[in-house]
Amino acid sequence: TLRLRDWLLDRRADPGGGPAPVASPGAAAARDRDDAGAGAPPSPAHVLAEALRAPVVDIPRPERTADQQAVAMVAAALEYHRREVLPFWWEHFRRVGAPVEDWEHDGEMVVLDPDAVEVLDDWHRPARSWTRRYAALVDVPGSFKLVASDRAVFALWDAPLPPEAQRPAGTDRGYAKTTRIEHIEPVDGRCRVTVVETLPARIDELAAEHRRFPAALSADAGLEGKAMAASIFAIAQRHVGADGALAPHPGLDLLARRRPRLVGGGPLPDGSGDVGAAIVEAVRRLDRSYLAVQGPPGTGKSTTGARAIAELVRGGWKVGVVAQAHRTVEGFLDKVVEQRIDPALVLKRAAGGGDHRGTPATDTDLLAASSAPVDAGGPGVLIGGTAWDFVSDKRVPAGSLDLLVIDEAGQFSVADALAVSRAAPRLLLLGDPQQLSQVSQALHPEPVDVAALSWVADGHETLPPELGYFLGRTYRMRPELTDVVSRLAYDGRLAPDPCTAERSLAGVAPGVRTVLVDHHGNRGSSEEEVAAVLALVDDLVGRAWTDPHDRARPGTRPLEAGDVVVVAPFNAQVNRLAEALAAAGYHDGEGGRGAVAVGTVDRFQGREAPVVIVSMTASSADASSRGAGFLLSRHRLNVAISRAQHTAVLVHAPGIGDFVPPTPEGLVRLGAFLGVSQAGRGR
Template identity: 30%
Template structure:
């Protein structure tokens, strides 16, 4: 086996002799098996990390500074109302575009957002969980293409996002909707800028060096690309020929990275920023102070930065109809995070219930926790002091998972297990050690042919299923305070509880609900604590368990 250590180069001193060597002073962070350095030993110093992106990004920002016109990015994040203009084609596209949206089933809030896209060069689309943001964006793109076709105008669309997965998801939805509804009355030109990967059936693989010629060749087309592939592929400004740039998951795209997309819109072209800043934010290395009053919010996402600069929401539209959650699960995020009118899209969604018969189990805890008439249940754990692994809580979560599998109506074997963990249950936990504890509890009661889907919330964003179990595990207050930005993340808890369609069971150790005052010193953490503390009051049922009193729970 090879022992590995991460080495930071602290200093480099060239060898004064003619050999051309150099002396390096290293600071090591070694793995457990690394024996340390010794005189006479041979070591391979391998380049572990290279920052390929920052120099390119800085060059792009400098180019923005040197342009004679006012900087579009600076205006966007400081005064979005001034950035927002009227497209020159609004008179010919607005009426037919809106008619297409109505014809193909946009909801009232979706139509309001689409109206903003048609009328303005900037539109933020706030899409809370389950509101069909991807469907809306796909229908927006297709309706824009068809309205442009009817007017005899070009319409070149660039779709970008933080991840390839988000880009692929939107491209697939555009293709699927076009196949089902034929919104665009001509062949859809849709491609993705790739190196060697396969973008999927029906989506053309466009090599990076051919992406811009491909856009030029197709008067009406959709090209998916990361911001980094746009750089050096599509020229900036009017030369880009881009009529519409859609940034999906814009709440995860950092401000500076968004500049690469914003700069590739022609004069009078449209920019759509779609996201939800109440879900997982972008990963930012380091800690940055909050900006001074009047200064832009540069260390967060482009979505959050533009919203912060538009406090009245003049440039924003919120999608309100929820196509995922029953009315009880929808109520809590509507009251605490989103909008009072955030609601199920129809009665069938509002009244959906978990398919579970509590009379068929002899476990009173399982019967109560999985009672279909109580969609949101909070289980408060008393009398347990655990760090990142809470075995008692994991066993309770395991009992719920096993009971749901027993009544899922699915066959034994690979296919049944796979469908169960895809459509019926997610188990969310913040720590990998608690994940292992829950998996052990599940595997102790069943011979699974497919591994249980128990993971962190990062793996769940954008997905949904019938039931969600949230197992925090941590009941040691010192650990919770050391990781307070993680444990008390409002965004993480919001993502976890809004994946469920019909049932959500949240396990909360008592100490998490009663932190010391020092935890409230950070405003973001305090907001997360308040969100967590309101959860029991909003629940349809609260179950308090204590192993010293209830035994097996």
């Protein structure tokens, strides 16, 4: 598809091919940011990608050998990060020049009314840079995606522009990456947004323009991928031959979906008994290869992995743990420390605003820990970080670790997995391809944007046994709920531990329960479902909840508001639910024990609660604000209902499925959702 697009554009540019497309200012600006743009010589990565692609490009994908497909994947991965960022810049420059009325419906923007801005802290200079804080009440669309964060977002300015703003050609507006959103709070159907603005240090004195406020805030592009691309380039140069031969390498084994290569050969150790011991033995025997472990909800994937890593660190191994988010990494490090590992052996850069039980480290600390030899008979070290830590020679040199663990590898792209595989001769993938995956922004010639575990699973709901281990026993969900989730996402292979049947909620049947709420015309929010959710919480809170295996509070006690999680697909519905629950005294905006937790499903991956309520919001799936594919996603539905220990309540309109999907995949998706809904009828 990508090559066809490029060919068509080339034909339109020919003298006989009709008029060439007229480039917008935003398109021109985005092309200017692309190193492979017109007039620039091809990059070394592009040259290498074309050389690797040439022998396999004309072979249909189903007819390629595993090694040929792996070579095609390496070629595509070489320019993956460049392609991923281009759609953002096209959209960013379109936004800068777009009419204000377009901004009001853009979920990645906040439109500010200068007359309604409240200055909280006027310009002051606490360090080298001038800073101010202000807040404003704003309207947000149902697809609103911006969140409070330490990361900067773009401020968009109308003329006259302040000195730090950049102005794209063809527009009087400009943009500057000088603001961040400190806090977002729902207020009467709107949002109060608190903003921190910081000027670059090079601007010594305030200009008159800085008494004004931006016209809008807009999402940023995220971290650049140059270091990731450089790592992939080095791997391709050193380990892929001109004839397409693949040298033994964990990242290349992953791309070729080879069976894990073990010292001494043979199959993986039997995991039917002590799967943790089998994983440790398999990892120890890996010969420049990878091992995959799939852990469905509640199966103890992180605990199993942490025990294995703790044993290896005690045995003198240098291990790295990488994930998409700092919080994920820090949670895994904490679990390893719980296995009685000295926190001084657990290092992570003090980044991301999080905290963990290990030791905060500088780049120098990481470099020393990863590079220094381990004392004979002494313990090793555990280093946590995001992908950028494990592609940096200033932190973790290539091949300096014994093992790299990719946590939540169901959300970690194949391209990123290849990039970080430089750090160690062994890879351990932990996660679940049936939960939320990494979101790709671009089209790629090969599926290098697919999550690493999804690539290994190759369309199977559960991991093929020759490639790794499937953890098939959940300690979270009641048997009635496990049965629904197992049929939805795990080929019926997920089973409940007997201890789950000992949980009970007085007067409430365990499993999935469906509540139909009549409404029409709702796309991104539903007052009818807000009222239904509030009634459910009213009915549930105070009932007798029994969990003899709760480590913090075993036994029977009244169900509290903090024991209920409410999930909605759209931020507009989340905001309305939060307001209604707060007004009823069930939500405090902080997510404490005494408050109902409300959010999109992304917020709750890895969490659990006695009861989960899912508000589907839209009156009809095909008319929802993000389409039926998003609303009825099996992965999102799986994550939502599998947070529950006892009961998952599905709230939706009777007509949500009254449409005919245009694709076979859409029919399967609709059928899966209706199957879950039907399982909860009459309960």
